[in-house]
Amino acid sequence: xxxxxxxxxxxxxxxxxxxxxxxxxxxxxxxxxxxxxxxxxxxxxxxxxxxxxxxxxxxxxxxxxxxxxxxxxxxxxxxxxxxxxxxxxxxxxxxxxxxxxxxxxxxxxxxxxxxxxxxxxxxxxxxxxxxxxxxxxxxxxxxxxxxxxxxxxxxxxxxxxxxxxxxxxxxxxxxxxxxxxxxxxxxxxxxxxxxxxxxxxxxxxxxxxxxxxxxxxxxxxxxxxxxxxxxxxxxxxxxxxxxxxxxxxxxxxxxxxxxxxxxxxxxxxxxxxxxxxxxxxxxxxxxxxxxxxxxxxxxxxxxxxxxxxxxxxxxxxxxxxxxxxxxxxxxxxxxxxxxxxxxxxxxxxxxxxxxxxxxxxxxxxxxxxxxxxxxxxxxxxxxxxxxxxxxxxxxxxxxxxxxxxxxxxxxxxxxxxxxxxxxxxxxxxxxxxxxxxxxxxxxxxxxxxxxxxxxxxxxxxxxxxxxxxxxxxxxxxxxxxxxxxxxxxxxxxxxxxxxxxxxxxxxxxxxxxxxxxxxxxxxxxxxxxxxxxxxxxxxxxxxxxxxxxxxxxxxxxxxxxxxxxxxxxxxxxxxxxxxxxxxxxxxxxxxxxxxxxxxxxxxxxxxxxxxxxxxxxxxxxxxxxxxxxxx
Amino acid sequence: xxxxxxxxxxxxxxxxxxxxxxxxxxxxxxxxxxxxxxxxxxxxxxxxxxxxxxxxxxxxxxxxxxxxxxxxxxxxxxxxxxxxxxxxxxxxxxxxxxxxxxxxxxxxxxxxxxxxxxxxxxxxxxxxxxxxxxxxxxxxxxxxxxxxxxxxxxxxxxxxxxxxxxxxxxxxxxxxxxxxxxxxxxxxxxxxxxxxxxxxxxxxxxxxxxxxxxxxxxxxxxxxxxxxxxxxxxxxxxxxxxxxxxxxxxxxxxxxxxxxxxxxxxxxxxxxxxxxxxxxxxxxxxxxxxxxxxxxxxxxxxxxxxxxxx
Numbered sequence: 001x002x003x004x005x006x007x008x009x010x011x012x013x014x015x016x017x018x019x020x021x022x023x024x025x026x027x028x029x030x031x032x033x034x035x036x037x038x039x040x041x042x043x044x045x046x047x048x049x050x051x052x053x054x055x056x057x058x059x060x061x062x063x064x065x066x067x068x069x070x071x072x073x074x075x076x077x078x079x080x081x082x083x084x085x086x087x088x089x090x091x092x093x094x095x096x097x098x099x100x101x102x103x104x105x106x107x108x109x110x111x112x113x114x115x116x117x118x119x120x121x122x123x124x125x126x127x128x129x130x131x132x133x134x135x136x137x138x139x140x141x142x143x144x145x146x147x148x149x150x151x152x153x154x155x156x157x158x159x160x161x162x163x164x165x166x167x168x169x170x171x172x173x174x175x176x177x178x179x180x181x182x183x184x185x186x187x188x189x190x191x192x193x194x195x196x197x198x199x200x201x202x203x204x205x206x207x208x209x210x211x212x213x214x215x216x217x218x219x220x221x222x223x224x225x226x227x228x229x230x231x232x233x234x235x236x237x238x239x240x241x242x243x244x245x246x247x248x249x250x251x252x253x254x255x256x257x258x259x260x261x262x263x264x265x266x267x268x269x270x271x272x273x274x275x276x277x278x279x280x281x282x283x284x285x286x287x288x289x290x291x292x293x294x295x296x297x298x299x300x301x302x303x304x305x306x307x308x309x310x311x312x313x314x315x316x317x318x319x320x321x322x323x324x325x326x327x328x329x330x331x332x333x334x335x336x337x338x339x340x341x342x343x344x345x346x347x348x349x350x351x352x353x354x355x356x357x358x359x360x361x362x363x364x365x366x367x368x369x370x371x372x373x374x375x376x377x378x379x380x381x382x383x384x385x386x387x388x389x390x391x392x393x394x395x396x397x398x399x400x401x402x403x404x405x406x407x408x409x410x411x412x413x414x415x416x417x418x419x420x421x422x423x424x425x426x427x428x429x430x431x432x433x434x435x436x437x438x439x440x441x442x443x444x445x446x447x448x449x450x451x452x453x454x455x456x457x458x459x460x461x462x463x464x465x466x467x468x469x470x471x472x473x474x475x476x477x478x479x480x481x482x483x484x485x486x487x488x489x490x491x492x493x494x495x496x497x498x499x500x501x502x503x504x505x506x507x508x509x510x511x512x513x514x515x516x517x518x519x520x521x522x523x524x525x526x527x528x529x530x531x532x533x534x535x536x537x538x539x540x541x542x543x544x545x546x547x548x549x550x551x552x553x554x555x556x557x558x559x560x561x562x563x564x565x566x567x568x569x570x571x572x573x574x575x576x577x578x579x580x581x582x583x584x585x586x587x588x589x590x591x592x593x594x595x596x597x598x599x600x601x602x603x604x605x606x607x608x609x610x611x612x613x614x615x616x617x618x619x620x621x622x623x624x625x626x627x628x629x630x631x
Numbered sequence: 632x633x634x635x636x637x638x639x640x641x642x643x644x645x646x647x648x649x650x651x652x653x654x655x656x657x658x659x660x661x662x663x664x665x666x667x668x669x670x671x672x673x674x675x676x677x678x679x680x681x682x683x684x685x686x687x688x689x690x691x692x693x694x695x696x697x698x699x700x701x702x703x704x705x706x707x708x709x710x711x712x713x714x715x716x717x718x719x720x721x722x723x724x725x726x727x728x729x730x731x732x733x734x735x736x737x738x739x740x741x742x743x744x745x746x747x748x749x750x751x752x753x754x755x756x757x758x759x760x761x762x763x764x765x766x767x768x769x770x771x772x773x774x775x776x777x778x779x780x781x782x783x784x785x786x787x788x789x790x791x792x793x794x795x796x797x798x799x800x801x802x803x804x805x806x807x808x809x810x811x812x813x814x815x816x817x818x819x820x821x822x823x824x825x826x827x828x829x830x831x832x833x834x835x836x837x838x839x840x841x842x843x844x845x846x847x848x849x850x851x852x853x854x855x856x857x858x859x860x861x862x863x864x865x866x867x868x869x870x871x872x873x874x875x876x877x878x879x880x881x882x883x884x885x886x887x888x889x890x891x892x893x894x895x896x897x898x899x900x901x902x903x904x905x906x907x908x909x910x911x912x913x914x915x916x917x918x919x920x921x922x923x924x925x926x927x928x929x930x931x932x933x934x935x936x937x938x939x940x941x
Contacts, residue, residue: 071738073738073741073742123922123926124922124925124926126926127925127929129737129738129741130669130670130737130741131880131925131929133670133741134670134873134876134880134921135921135922135925137873138873138918138921138922139918141873141914141918142915142918145911145912145914145915149911262869266745266749269742269745273742302757303753303757305749305752305753305756306749306750306753306754306757308746308749309745309746309747309748309749309750309751309752309753310746310750311746312742312743312745312746312749313727313728313743313746313747313750316728316732316735316739316740316742316743316746317727317728317731317732317743318731320735320739
């Protein structure tokens with residue numbers, strides 16, 4: 001009595017919804033708190049602290065985008081804060097005698113900072129983490145040097161004395177001068193930054209960034225334009241920092257070079273790391289904590305910076321994920337597998353049959369695709385030379401539409417290198433590759449995915465900390481185009497694409513039956529069983545809407561029963577769904593069952609090509625696998 | 632132009648001197664990067680602590696501008712004790728901040744190193760104050776040897792001494808790496824940590840040794856700069872660290888000879904730049920070199936391009 005599980009189509013994941021009562025209450029409460037708070041501050045000193053905390057929250061949220069979401073150690077962040085501040089100072093004071101209204105200055109400062117952020121990012125984005133950190137640090141130093149020295153011959157930055165005496169903010173006729181007004185203004189933007197952070201985290205941007213953080217190569221290979229996304233993170237962080245800088249300048253009514261120096265950088269980093277990199281609530285908590293705590297520990301002020309250093313050391317050694325890191329996942333409402341929708345406890349036999357529910361039944365009326373004679377992928381004299389070792393040597397092959405072509409060969413024959421070449425991970429030393437007549441040699445992996453070729457990895461490169469559903473959704477990144485504006489303002493394009501992505505991901509996961517659906521949607525990929533992880537890898541490749549699938553040993557490590565199942569599934573992919581499949585396999589019975597054609601490689605050279613029977617009988621192939629008979 | 636060219640030989644000597652110092656700092660970075668693959672942010676602070684240690688030794692051995700023991704002995708003690716204290720600092724950082732993170736993602740190590748750097752900088756600031764410390768070296772050099780003329784170049788005794796000591800230390804290190812068994816063990820560990828441990832090398836001890844040597848050299852550099860420019864303060868580590876890192880990257884990070892080459896080249900470039908540009912922008916030279924190298928040839932002059940195995 002096993003029934004087709006319908007949980008694949010029901011919305012089970014905890015998506016953010018205004019109609020969700022808990023979220024609404026939370027928003028209401030925080031709104032009330034923010035309205036009342038400035039009035040209940042015991043003194044004007046504490047009102048100042050309150051406002052500064054708001055600025056720190058904004059800064060921390062901005063850093064969270066660069067360092068938390070995208071995982072980039074940007075040590076120039078404080079310079080962006082400074083650029084925003086000085087931009088405001090120069091556009092709203094008598095320094096250069098420019099007096100623009102605040103409503104213009106704030107966006108100008110933010111956008112200008114963002115542009116500088118993009119410029120800096122584009123020079124260093126290709127660098128590995130450590131180098132990026134140093135280069136950004138150097139940039140921050142240059143910025144400070146400029147601030148200090150650009151007061152002669154023309155006084156632009158005021159040198160060590162800074163700039164002070166700005167125009168008052170004039171918003172819609174109201175002159176904002178009181179500390180109370182500033183408190184509201186600053187926290188308004190802090191809240192905007194918070195909401196923006198949540199929205200962007202739950203969008204294709206957030207998923208793309210998380211994928212990059214988990215495994216940058218896999219993200220690139222599944223269609224995420226990693227370079228551009230990292231640049232976007234830089235831009236986003238710089239934008240928020242710039243806005244915060246402008247607000248800070250107005251609030252302090254002055255800017256000095258040492259407002260935007262190393263100590264401030266350290267403080268923001270401590271806030272973000274203490275709260276938990278990438279965790280929005282955590283970061284806000286960290287900012288509030290580290291902004292208020294020093295006030296209570298005034299007498300130990302001399303030890304303040306030392307403590308920040310110590311905090312970083314201890315956190316990294318003992319709890320690198322910060323206070324709130326990974327708590328988010330634990331707090332999410334878990335759907336228990338032993339209770340169904342109506343909360344009725346299920347018998348264990350029901351569970352067993354559910355687990356092994358057959359994937360979508362293939363009926364006779366579904367279209368049956370067969371191999372055509374049209375060439376869809378061509379490799380011409382492709383050679384990959386790794387400084388002397390030719391992993392692939394003068395290889396030419398043709399892949400036909402809807403064909404299942406298997407690549408076999410001993411370990412080290414160059415099979416995975418072949419996949420790496422086709423998927424664009426590195427360009428061939430010699431030779432060219434054509435997809436549907438179009439040259440794709442030298443294209444970056446994400447462009448090749450977008451063109452229609454996706455792959456799986458031999459050693460599984462899942463996004464382990466992301467949920468099963470999110471892993472599948474990342475595949476749709478290259479098929480969607482909602483930009484930051486669309487996401488931040490929940491424009492129709494974003495909503496439509498989110499819905500479609502959700503649907504498509506669930507559809508793809510549903511092909512594997514109950515194994516990757518239902519309560520598994522929200523399960524982190526690292527908790528899946530080995531066979532399910534292999535299935536997930538394939539599902540992720542499927543979700544990119546590809547035409548050609550490169551499957552690298554999809555059945556490795558599976559037992560005979562699972563192997564038969566996955567083999568049938570791969571055949572179905574071609575027969576029913578019309579995929580073209582390039583398959584690397586070691587299990588020759590699998591190869592025999594489903595291949596239209598087989599190519600054998602050894603030491604990077606093609607040693608046999610043809611039907612399975614032809615290749616299996618070839619002397620060279622036998623020698624490669626088994627060695628030569630003793631004479 | 633005439634004036635500039637006249638100054639050039641002098642500036643080149645200056646550049647060589649400073650270059651030797653940069654080389655010593657850069658070696659520390661390269662050694663640690665070669666073995667652990669991490670950038671030891673805190674290395675600059677180790678240099679600074681070396682400078683302070685040297686100052687203290689000089690301070691304790693000087694009364695009324697007269698040294699209590701022979702000048703040569705004082706200088707030797709300064710350098711040796713500075714090396715010892717810096718080595719100790721480096722060892723503690725390795726033991727408490729970096730060792731727990733041996734298998735952690737890179738970003739964690741970087742952040743921890745940042746933390747160590749801030750901690751060291753501020754502990755010196757708190758307990759030693761922000762005032763600049765002056766090295767009263769007049770007692771150390773006999774009158775007759777203060778200034779030496781070789782052709783158009785004016786040598787100060789201190790400068791000659793610094794050049795001599797830096798090249799001596801680099802020479803000793805090279806001999807150790809090339810000729811001794813432990814040097815071989817270090818090279819092996821830098822190539823492949825796991826494989827080295829399989830060969831019976833106590834990898835932990837090698838790592839400790841690397842930190843010890845690298846930090847000691849950094850500390851020596853700190854004292855030598857103190858002797859040369861007669862000043863040290865809590866902030867010098869930051870700048871020196873950045874310059875040392877630039878030198879290491881220029882030469883090829885992970886490569887000790889690269890570090891030496893990079894240091895000297897950086898020193899010479901700065902000297903040449905200072906001849907033709909206002910001196911305030913001296914530091915910009917280092918940053919420009921850094922960014923250029925990282926964009927154009929990230930594996931440095933001597934390093935090898937390593938393809939990533941997927």
